Amino acid sequence: MSLPNLDWLQRFPALAGMPESERAPLTGGAMAMSLPAGATVFAPDQPCGAFILVTGGSVRVFQLDAEGNEIVLYRLGPGSICILTTLALLAADSYTAFAVTETPVEAVGLPALTFNDLMARSAQFRSFVFHAQAARMADLMAVIQNVAFASIDARLAARLLVLADGNRGLSITHQQLAAEIGTAREVVSRHLKAFERRGWVSLGRGRVELRNAAPLRAAAQAGR
Numbered sequence: 001m002s003l004p005n006l007d008w009l010q011r012f013p014a015l016a017g018m019p020e021s022e023r024a025p026l027t028g029g030a031m032a033m034s035l036p037a038g039a040t041v042f043a044p045d046q047p048c049g050a051f052i053l054v055t056g057g058s059v060r061v062f063q064l065d066a067e068g069n070e071i072v073l074y075r076l077g078p079g080s081i082c083i084l085t086t087l088a089l090l091a092a093d094s095y096t097a098f099a100v101t102e103t104p105v106e107a108v109g110l111p112a113l114t115f116n117d118l119m120a121r122s123a124q125f126r127s128f129v130f131h132a133q134a135a136r137m138a139d140l141m142a143v144i145q146n147v148a149f150a151s152i153d154a155r156l157a158a159r160l161l162v163l164a165d166g167n168r169g170l171s172i173t174h175q176q177l178a179a180e181i182g183t184a185r186e187v188v189s190r191h192l193k194a195f196e197r198r199g200w201v202s203l204g205r206g207r208v209e210l211r212n213a214a215p216l217r218a219a220a221q222a223g224r
Contacts (some may be wrong), residue, residue, distance in 0.1 A: 029114030057105030158220035166213035
């Protein structure tokens, strides 16, 4: 559906500040997107038809290996754009990964023709896209570096601390944690049990309680 309300632009100050002559095709072509939790936004080999700007909710972007193990590449939240969407549009190519909504998501879609028109005519729009792309690429490179060089202990400890976000515990399965750090569920289970023996965490069904954050932080730092 069309998007007459322009409040969404406040999530993207660089776009809100575009000259009116350049902003007109942006606002005129914008389409509202509303997705429930668990919806597939895109999948490998699907063509990319729109530039996606997330205004609310969370989207998990991930890849699967040959054995079906998942690795989370990054997440999209309010004010985010998707690096894979941008690359697919610029190359007129298909997607190479999956994206699934973790919560109900509100977003704005720009048709490919509108995106290409803005990239050609607006220096400010191009700057927005490439700056956001560079920031997201840095996140992706951090994931690659962690998977390639950091130990399982370090990756797992760091991810537990991030996901807990200052809380004592979090609701998450071993399979979900494995996807977060790019390994197998059995590997995560083994290391979590070792953490439990050391008194760092307590394990329950679908839950991990952080009992001692200090050694978790030390383990995470050791992997850097």
